[in-house]
Amino acid sequence: MTYGCETWTSKESDTKRLQRAVSNMFEIAGCDPLDMEKQVLRRKLKWAGHVSRMKYDRWAKIVSEWDPRGSARPRGRPPKRWADDITDSIKIFIHNEALRGNLGHGRRRHGVLKSTS
Structure with missing residues (x-):
């Protein structure tokens, strides 16, 4: 149901609709529903990390940084x-992790985030 969610640009209404559909499916199966907003957020951030580390000759990098808009701006909200x-x-992720006091611990443990001391 969340195939390709890494590339979605989702609105709050889309997230609520997805959560409602998943909750209904899990209710029919007799299981506890997953928090789809967290699942999608985690997968988006993971894909963004992959794209940010890609070389500039990769299609995913080129397409993600491409700005298709021309010189004339359309009416309404961008x-x-x-x-x-x-x-x-x-x-959202940084705010939630800061509230829990976990900011940076996982990456520092694996050596990705360097210690400041």
């Missing part, structure tokens, strides 16, 4: 881009 969605997801 469309939400994948990069904007990732930025919002990172803010």
Whole structure:
């Protein structure tokens, strides 16, 4: 049901609709439902990490950084881009981890995030 969710630009209504559908399926199966917002957020951030480490000759990198808009701006609100969605997801993730006091511990343990001392 979440195949390809790493590349979705989702609105709150989309997330609620997905959560409702998954909850209904799990209720029919007699299981506890998963929090789909967390699942999608985790997969988006994981894919964003892969894309950020890619070389510039890879299609995923080229397409994710491509700005299709021309010189004339369309009327109304600008469309939400994948990069904007990732930025919002990172803010949510950092806020939640800071509230739990876990910010940076997992990456430091694996040597990805260097210690400041």
